[in-house]
Structure formats: structure tokens, C-alpha cells
Amino acid sequence: MVGLAEQLDFEENPLFEQLIEDILRDGYSILDNFFPQETITGLRKDLLDKYEEDHFKKAAIGNRTNEVIKTEIRGDFILWMDEANLNPTQTGFFGKINELSAYLNKTCFTGILRKEFHYAVYPARKFYRRHLDTFQNDDCRRLSVVCYLNENDWLPEHGGELVLYLNDENGKEYPKAVFPMPGRTVIFESQKIEHEVKPANRQRLSITGWLKTR
Numbered sequence: 001m002v003g004l005a006e007q008l009d010f011e012e013n014p015l016f017e018q019l020i021e022d023i024l025r026d027g028y029s030i031l032d033n034f035f036p037q038e039t040i041t042g043l044r045k046d047l048l049d050k051y052e053e054d055h056f057k058k059a060a061i062g063n064r065t066n067e068v069i070k071t072e073i074r075g076d077f078i079l080w081m082d083e084a085n086l087n088p089t090q091t092g093f094f095g096k097i098n099e100l101s102a103y104l105n106k107t108c109f110t111g112i113l114r115k116e117f118h119y120a121v122y123p124a125r126k127f128y129r130r131h132l133d134t135f136q137n138d139d140c141r142r143l144s145v146v147c148y149l150n151e152n153d154w155l156p157e158h159g160g161e162l163v164l165y166l167n168d169e170n171g172k173e174y175p176k177a178v179f180p181m182p183g184r185t186v187i188f189e190s191q192k193i194e195h196e197v198k199p200a201n202r203q204r205l206s207i208t209g210w211l212k213t214r
């Protein structure tokens with residue numbers, strides 16, 4: 001008798017299975033070793049080089065075709081990644097993201113066809129007020145992915161936590177703080193989980209993106 005898993009043409013990936021189980025149960029997953037250490041170090045260096053060279057711009061509210069800058073809502077600087085033009089570290093990052101998307105499509109019929117990612121730098125004391133990652137003219141975002149690229153001496157007392165607003169079994173809202181520890185990856189349902197970024201007392205680095213339908 002051949003099991004169902006063997007009939008499907010894929011190998012079970014324990015890390016992806018963990019992520020799927022978390023998201024189905026809680027709407028989010030926190031993974032501390034999703035990407036290899038050298039990917040994190042390489043991305044951090046690439047981000048800092050580009051930030052130094054002045055390639056970043058002030059992040060806006062809305063999507064790329066409908067932008068307004070409101071620093072009282074968000075104060076970060078971003079640089080969109082160009083998937084047609086990747087260095088080896090970025091290729092490693094997107095390789096894993098593509099592998100995850102294919103796995104989700106195969107096992108959960110998520111229909112992920114597109115993605116968009118940007119680097120983000122929050123200077124000390126900047127924040128992003130509570131929001132949902134969807135826009136009036138773009139409801140295609142399914143999963144939000146945030147991977148922290150902070151320096152290795154980052155401590156929880158430096159702040160900069162991501163706060164996810166969740167509901168308990170009685171429907172009562174409670175905040176869940178996720179500290180931006182280097183290499184930590186948070187994945188959550190873009191259309192369901194409101195969240196905010198609290199100010200840190202030092203520069204906060206990340207790569208953030210969305211897995212999208214259509």
C-alpha cells in the first residue's frame with residue numbers, strides 16, 4: 001500500500017510543516033533558523049552597503065502605485081528588491097522563499113503566484129503604527145514575511161518589537177510581542193493580523209515581503 005505522501009511527488013519538509021501547522025492554528029509562525037546564518041550576515045551587509053550608498057527612500061502608506069508618505073504612521077526607509085538582478089546571497093534568500101511558496105501551493109492550495117520584498121531600516125525611535133498589510137487597491141497579499149537582520153548584539157531591551165494583535169478563544173484581543181532578534185523570521189496572515197512596529201533605541205534592520213495571489 002503506497003501512502004498518500006508518497007503518491008504526491010514531493011518530500012515532506014519538517015520546517016515547512018511546522019510553519020504550516022503554526023499558521024493554521026495561530027495565524028502566525030516564528031522561526032529562528034529559517035535561513036542559514038550566512039544568508040542573514042550576507043543580507044545585512046548588502047542592506048547596509050545600499051543604505052550607505054543612499055539607495056533607500058522613505059516608506060509610504062499604500063502600495064507602489066498609490067503612495068503617500070506619512071511619518072506619523074511609519075518612519076522607516078525601504079529599498080524594493082529586484083528579482084531580475086540578484087547577488088548570490090539574495091539568490092539564496094529567494095531560493096528558500098520560492099521553495100516555500102511551491103510547497104504551500106502543493107500542500108495547501110494557496111495559489112501563490114507572485115511576491116514582493118523590500119529591505120527596511122527603521123532609524124532609532126521610528127515606528128510603524130498599527131495596520132493591516134492590505135490596501136484598497138491590492139488585496140492579493142496572503143502571507144507577510146519579516147526576517148530581522150539586526151546586529152548580533154541586539155537585545156530585547158533595545159525594543160523595536162513587532163506586536164501582533166491576536167484573539168483568544170473567547171474572541172478577546174491580546175497583544176503578542178515578537179522581538180526582532182537577528183535571523184528570526186516571522187510569517188503571518190496578511191489579511192487577518194493587525195500589527196505594529198514599536199520604536200527601538202537603535203537602528204533596526206529587516207527584509208520584509210509578501211507572498212501574493214494573482
Ligand SMILES: O=C(O)CCC(=O)C(=O)O
Pocket residue numbers: 120128133146161162195196197206208
Ligand atoms: O518590521 C516588522 O516587524 C514589520 C513591518 C511591517 O509591518 C510592514 O512593513 O508592513
Ligand SMILES: [Fe+2]
Pocket residue numbers: 131132133144195
Ligand atoms: Fe505590516
